[in-house]
Amino acid sequence: MRSRKMSLTNTLSTCFWVLGLLTSQVSASLNGTIPKRYGIVLFPAFDTTDVTGPLEVLNFIGLLHSTDVALLSDTLDPVSPEPKMMNKLNSSVWAPIVPTHTFDTAPEIDVLIVPGGPGARNPNITAVLDFIGRTAPNTKHVLNICTGSGISAKAGIMGGRKATTNKSAWTTITAYGPNTTWIPKARWVEDNSAEPPIWSSSGVTSGFDMMLQFVETFYSLQNATYISRLIEHVRITDPNNDPFAVNVDGTIL
């Protein structure tokens, strides 16, 4: 009898611990609810994994929680990651992604994801910049992947914020955000100083780490651990652990 009581006590205390863990991980910025509606902007010469890395994590989140991802572009034509100007050898190694919505028909978005890639340097993506500029203030979170933080800077939403970006593109991208505090040693940066919170990752595959941290923060540690195990991703969980850190001037540390 005594052991059954102990067991019940243990179970209850575990439940409360789990409940506490869960509630402590729900951010006020998402109003106590987990995110449901994601939007990913697409533009010519995006980096493949800047888009598909977050999608990979959301592919599993979608099996655990009702979730929608809108793939957004200025038209519904397939968008290619091919950086045409750089493809001197005429290779064919890029798989286009087909948008689900145009910028004009975009649904409501809780979390806006801005990927990077060679196209981040393209001056002719004004439709993308306009969309980010007018949409970001109405979202609950912005996630910049890789050089996507340069696009968000050009869209005018990074002023007074801290951020990071791909260390191989440091000088070019940081110049897009003269009023942004750029962190040269960070696997990712969480700026929660204003609404919406804006997080930004380092290059490409660091997006997995930021995205799993986002899951840990706004869903649960259990979900993040479950997904990282399924995709066998060796997580970097400390945002200050940056194996590709640079000096402030962009030179390799």
Add this chain to the structure above:
Amino acid sequence: MRSRKMSLTNTLSTCFWVLGLLTSQVSASLNGTIPKRYGIVLFPAFDTTDVTGPLEVLNFIGLLHSTDVALLSDTLDPVSPEPKMMNKLNSSVWAPIVPTHTFDTAPEIDVLIVPGGPGARNPNITAVLDFIGRTAPNTKHVLNICTGSGISAKAGIMGGRKATTNKSAWTTITAYGPNTTWIPKARWVEDNSAEPPIWSSSGVTSGFDMMLQFVETFYSLQNATYISRLIEHVRITDPNNDPFAVNVDGTIL
């Protein structure tokens, strides 16, 4: 004059060192040439990054070396990674990929890439199995990503070979290859015991490590280092370093 001679000697010795490095890394199985023609098979409910991880690496290889990737399916209809049977919450979080060729119009292939995903368990992918079975013997290399090794096993090309797979799917996938030696502790496995060599990775993101090892082996260490820096991927370079290793029966170590 003496210093110019010294400098010439140094340059020549550097050249030979580089040449030596390059030639030592060219495998006989690719007849001394780097691969040019890749084929990736697609089927319903493939895992997104099983396809786009290798593509990410090839996106950069294509800028350094003339390279073509054929995206292959039984029709030219877009192929979705959505595992319909598992999508109980009716989420929309999957981005289809549009094939470039059907299995019947496939070009010549040097390197065949077989991704995995929930669809690896689908008994109704006979067109995929037929294609792999008749194509693999004419390729110079097969790369299985994640549970793709289970598909290759069902296609009949893994008999007498050693391989690994996603450790979360160990029992199901290894049962598809009763005559395969399954390695429960390996980030990836290189079977070079017969033609074509068949390599297989563990789950999803381990495909980056195997693909970069493939680049290091058949292109150059410089190419692999360059790409891993650009995509900020923290490489695991020892195939025996498996953070997700299991026991032989599939239980967690």
